[in-house]
Amino acid sequence: MKHLPKHLRPRWRYLAVALETEPGASLARSDFQRAVWYAAGNLLGDAGSADADLRVLRFSFDAAAGEGTAAVRARHGEVRPARAALACVSEVDGDPIGLSVRGVSGTLRGCTEKYLD
Numbered sequence: 498m499k500h501l502p503k504h505l506r507p508r509w510r511y512l513a514v515a516l517e518t519e520p521g522a523s524l525a526r527s528d529f530q531r532a533v534w535y536a537a538g539n540l541l542g543d544a545g546s547a548d549a550d551l552r553v554l555r556f557s558f559d560a561a562a563g564e565g566t567a568a569v570r571a572r573h574g575e576v577r578p579a580r581a582a583l584a585c586v587s588e589v590d591g592d593p594i595g596l597s598v599r600g601v602s603g604t605l606r607g608c609t610e611k612y613l614d
Contacts, residue, residue: 512571512601534546536585536586551570
């Protein structure tokens with residue numbers, strides 16, 4: 498099976514997200530991914546969340562401090578709906594959480610180097 502040519506491949510944007518919750522709360526990548534999907538589905542609907550195609554690629558969380566970071570992938574034209582869906586995430590697995598988008602980048606490497614490190 499051949500790869501798609503570059504002009505036919507989907508284009509992505511990467512959102513750097515800062516996470517903050519109560520110290521001692523445990524937060525897993527899968528739980529955060531599920532909360533992002535539910536928020537996108539509730540806000541954008543099934544078709545809109547499929548267009549945005551939000552995916553958590555990088556995730557790190559320090560439970561003792563209650564802080565962490567994540568890199569979320571979204572389609573190129575869907576950055577504004579993706580930011581709105583992330584703003585709707587208020588709790589993950591019963592623990593309240595605060596999110597803020599630090600920045601948006603065209604590559605995952607640029608996202609992690611510029612905003613997450």
